[in-house]
Structures are given as structure tokens and as C-alpha cells.
Amino acid sequence: MKRKVVIALGGNAIQTGDASAEAQQEALNRTAEQLVGFIKNDVEIVIAHGNGPQVGNILLQQKAGDCEKNPAMPLDTCGAMSQGMIGYWMENAIDKALKRHGIEKDVATIVTRVVVDQNDPAFENPTKPIGPFYSEEEAKKAMAESGAVFKEDAGRGWRRVVASPKPVSIHEHHVINSLVEAGIITVAVGGGGIPVIETEEELQGIEAVIDKDFAAQKLAELVDADTLIILTGVDNVYINYNQPNQRKLEEVSVAELEEMVKEGHFAPGSMLPKVEAAINFANSKPERQTIITSLDKAFEALEGKAGTIVSKKGSAVLA
Numbered sequence: 585m586k587r588k589v590v591i592a593l594g595g596n597a598i599q600t601g602d603a604s605a606e607a608q609q610e611a612l613n614r615t616a617e618q619l620v621g622f623i624k625n626d627v628e629i630v631i632a633h634g635n636g637p638q639v640g641n642i643l644l645q646q647k648a649g650d651c652e653k654n655p656a657m658p659l660d661t662c663g664a665m666s667q668g669m670i671g672y673w674m675e676n677a678i679d680k681a682l683k684r685h686g687i688e689k690d691v692a693t694i695v696t697r698v699v700v701d702q703n704d705p706a707f708e709n710p711t712k713p714i715g716p717f718y719s720e721e722e723a724k725k726a727m728a729e730s731g732a733v734f735k736e737d738a739g740r741g742w743r744r745v746v747a748s749p750k751p752v753s754i755h756e757h758h759v760i761n762s763l764v765e766a767g768i769i770t771v772a773v774g775g776g777g778i779p780v781i782e783t784e785e786e787l788q789g790i791e792a793v794i795d796k797d798f799a800a801q802k803l804a805e806l807v808d809a810d811t812l813i814i815l816t817g818v819d820n821v822y823i824n825y826n827q828p829n830q831r832k833l834e835e836v837s838v839a840e841l842e843e844m845v846k847e848g849h850f851a852p853g854s855m856l857p858k859v860e861a862a863i864n865f866a867n868s869k870p871e872r873q874t875i876i877t878s879l880d881k882a883f884e885a886l887e888g889k890a891g892t893i894v895s896k897k898g899s900a901v902l903a
């Protein structure tokens with residue numbers, strides 16, 4: 585049986601500072617080249633990606649110009665725009681990479697709606713940073729003028745924050761699974777998916793941005809993937825991160841990682857959601873594993889030779 589892997593791409597896979605279309609497409613060309621390793625080895629992949637910088641910028645662009653003739657779109661619709669934009673760039677980048685390697689395979693993007701609970705406490709406490717960074721002075725001025733919430737983002741500056749409810753279900757998961765089973769490289773739950781709530785009549789968009797790591801975890805469960813790979817800016821997860829006594833996690837069990845969460849080793853706005861998503865997926869079935877690593881190490885990690893590998897039984901190897 586072929587391996588089925590859901591890959592969640594971190595921010596640096598798409599944007600490394602320069603927010604222009606050219607720079608983001610260039611970053612995706614490099615990302616696609618790394619992903620070819622999976623395809624060459626006959627691994628079926630679903631690609632999920634973030635959208636924090638992009639959806640924030642799209643939201644800002646809504647305010648430009650004549651808002652009567654050119655009305656601003658709400659955040660859920662901006663999320664859909666970011667899925668289309670990044671999916672389009674990703675398709676181009678993957679097509680080019682496949683061509684360079686002489687591989688014939690199709691790639692498709694699914695505009696994905698993700699159902700959330702309208703009573704999720706996240707709606708009362710916005711935490712998801714989107715868009716550009718500001719100085720404290722600029723952020724406080726924008727808060728006073730617009731009522732939007734801005735918070736300091738991990739020592740990097742101030743950013744707007746919006747609600748980030750947990751994904752409950754993924755409306756298009758059957759379609760996504762059909763594509764993957766048909767051997768099509770599938771881009772899905774972009775930006776964590778478009779947040780919707782279920783009413784009796786319809787799926788209704790709601791203003792929020794879902795965390796892509798949690799959405800990728802939910803999708804990996806629903807398409808019955810064997811592995812969830814969370815790609816980010818580091819090769820491994822660390823305990824005592826950035827301290828003289830930091831230690832790299834290689835193979836780790838769910839129970840061991842849960843203990844480390846309790847000890848406060850993982851930063852809430854960055855590594856903690858990844859670790860939580862990793863635990864949830866690995867815990868969902870004994871044969872499932874989650875890998876957290878960098879894009880460069882992704883394929884090596886799938887072979888068990890790199891990254892932090894989380895499974896139900898694990899075997900904590902602290903290097």
C-alpha cells in the first residue's frame with residue numbers, strides 16, 4: 585500500500601520577508617523542489633499551508649480605494665482568496681518541479697471549508713497573528729482607530745490578531761480523499777481552511793483564521809493518512825529551547841511529549857500548536873505518527889532519519 589502523508593507547510597515555505605507575488609512564488613519554487621522527493625518515492629501527498637501574512641495583507645487591501653463601489657470583503661472571503669492565490673502559485677511551482685524531474689502527475693487545489701463551533705471560546709480571545717508587523721506605537725494607534733486587536737508577536741513586533749477556533753470537521757474531505765486516492769497531488773485546507781458554521785440551511789462563513797497545523801491534523805485523520813508532517817523553521821523540536829541546556833527531541837511518545845507540554849517547553853504562539861496537533865494525530869491510532877521538522881529534512885524525516893517523530897509508543901531519544 586502506498587504511503588499517504590499530509591504535509592503542513594510553515595510560513596517560511598511561502599514568504600521569507602518580501603511579500604511581493606514574485607518573491608512568494610520564488611519561495612514556493614524552492615518548496616516544490618523539496619516536495620518532489622516524496623513524489624519520486626511514490627508517496628501520496630496532500631499539501632496544507634498557512635496564510636497568516638497573506639490573509640492579513642488581503643484584508644488590508646480591502647480598505648484601499650472607494651469602498652462604496654468596491655466594497656471590502658469579510659475575513660472568511662479573504663481566507664478563500666488566500667487559498668486561491670497560494671493554491672495557484674503552488675500548482676505552478678509543483679508543475680515546474682515535476683517537469684524538471686521528468687515526472688508526469690497532476691496537481692489540484694481544493695477550496696476547502698472547515699466547520700468550526702460558533703461557541704468556541706477562541707471567538708472571545710483573538711490569538712492568531714495576521715498581516716504585517718507594526719511598532720507598538722503604530723499598533724496602539726490602529727487599535728484606537730479601528731477597534732481591531734493587536735498583540736506583540738514573540739518579540740518580533742506587533743501584529744493584528746483574530747479569532748482562531750479549532751476545526752471540527754472538513755466539508756470537502758471526501759473530495760480531497762478521492763483526489764489523493766486517484767494519485768493527484770492535492771493542495772487543501774489552505775490557511776487552515778475557510779471557517780464556516782453549520783446552520784440548518786447552509787454553511788455560513790465566519791470571521792476567523794484557523795490554525796493550519798490543527799486543520800492539517802484533522803484532515804490527516806479524515807483521509808486516514810499514516811503520517812502528518814509539520815514543516816517549520818527548525819529541524820527538530822527542543823526542550824529548553826534557545827537556552828544553554830536546550831535538547832533536541834528525536835523519537836518521542838505522546839505521553840512523554842504531553843509531560844513536556846505541562847512543563848511549559850513550547851511557546852504558545854509558535855511551537856505549542858504544532859506539538860498539540862502532533863499529539864492529537866499520533867494519539868488517534870497506534871500506527872500513526874507525526875513528524876515536526878524543516879522543509880530541507882522532510883523526506884529524510886519520513887525515512888526516520890531526521891526530525892522529531894511523535895508516535896503513541898515513541899522512544900524518547902534526547903540528543
Ligand SMILES: Nc1ncnc2c1ncn2[C@@H]1O[C@H](COP(=O)(O)OP(=O)(O)O)[C@@H](O)[C@H]1O
Pocket residue numbers: 593594595596634815816817818820821822823824825849850851853854855
Ligand atoms: N521548543 C521549541 N522547539 C523548537 N522551536 C521552537 C520552540 N519554541 C519556539 N520555537 C520556534 O517556533 C518556530 C515555529 O513557529 P512559527 O514560525 O510560528 O511556525 P510556522 O513555521 O508554521 O510559520 C520555530 O521555527 C522556532 O523558531
Ligand SMILES: NC(=O)OP(=O)(O)O
Pocket residue numbers: 594595633634635636637713775776793794795796797
Ligand atoms: N492559518 C495559519 O495557520 O497561517 P500561518 O501558519 O501563516 O500562521
